[in-house]
Amino acid sequence: MVTKLWGRQGPVTVASCQTGLYLFQFPTESALLRALYGGPWHIGGIPLFLRRWVSGIQPVDFSASVIPVWVQLKRIPLELLTSEGLSYLASAIGTPLHMNQDCSKLLSADRVNICIDVDFSKPLRDELAIDIDGNMCTIEVSYSWKP
8 A cells, every 4th residue: 555655666665563653664765755745644544644763763642632634525515616615614624734636626526525634632523504695504524534
């Protein structure tokens, strides 16, 4: 999976060091930099947090509650299928980071995926109720991963 993500310049090797801690070896410095700064990354729907190895490296305490997660929105009214409208909807869930779709091609989309910094210490929303010109619309929300 990681070679598909980052292995354009050669294979990426992976070694398991401890529970939940892995060591990745990249074929080039540019492949390493792409992995370190090109995220957020998700493998099998689970967020992957990367940092450069240093001697004596220790696992990081991930008790932080804000994590980037792919969120799927369904049944979005046409009026909100714009970058501004989707940003508005995503902001009701967390801080929008980016989308994997081109906004100009969304008119035929029945669902939209947006990467959002979600605060998992707060209750998660399964739907968003939006009033558009006096008409209530319900947008379904699902998360690619929950801690």
